[in-house]
Amino acid sequence: MSFEFTKDELERLDDLRNKVDDDRALVLPALWILQRRQGFISSEDILYLEKTLGIRAIFFAEVMGFYSMFNESAKGKYELKFCKTITCKLRGSDEVIKAAEDLLGIKMGETTSDGLFSIGESECLGYCEKAPCMLCNLDQIGDLTKESITELIDRLRRENASR
Ligand code: FES
DSSP, rough: OOOOOOOOHHHHHHHHHOOOOGGGOOOOOOOHHHHHHSOOHHHHHHHHHOOOOOOOOHHHHHHHHHOOOOSSSSSOOOOOOOOEEEHHHTTTTTHHHHHHHHHHHOOTTTTTSSEEEEHHHHHHHSSSGOOOEETTEEEEEEEHHHHHHHHHHHHHHHHTTOO
8 A cells, every 4th residue: 555644744844844944944844744654765656756745856855865764665664874984894784783693593684584673774873872773763872882782682582473
């Protein structure tokens, strides 16, 4: 089924449109609605945004290309996005990522067959003082070690097994 804004979502976007001089101010809020609701934004969704909001598709595509939190396809229930920028790299992100890949049996960009985990990478998360760090969905997690990533993955697996 293709995405459609609810009446309430359209009203909120219209309210915003009335407060700004440039309709492009709606691009980020509109993308967030899609990302939060379905976990990704496909090229079909971008065409829907263009048609519905009257904002050229290229503006949505550019913003999606810049921010790593917007996905172009469905991801696992837990999306682990590891910072690959220099501070995190110098503080051991490669080792943490390798541990996550080994534990999950997948590589960067892949999703586990049970649909529980995806792993990906991100540019600097603005959390360098806690490097190496990552996002677990939208939660920032810092001071990562092989032990802490193992603990996190084990805990999330246990929580899902007991449901
Ligand atoms: S370099 Fe990783 S959060 Fe800044």
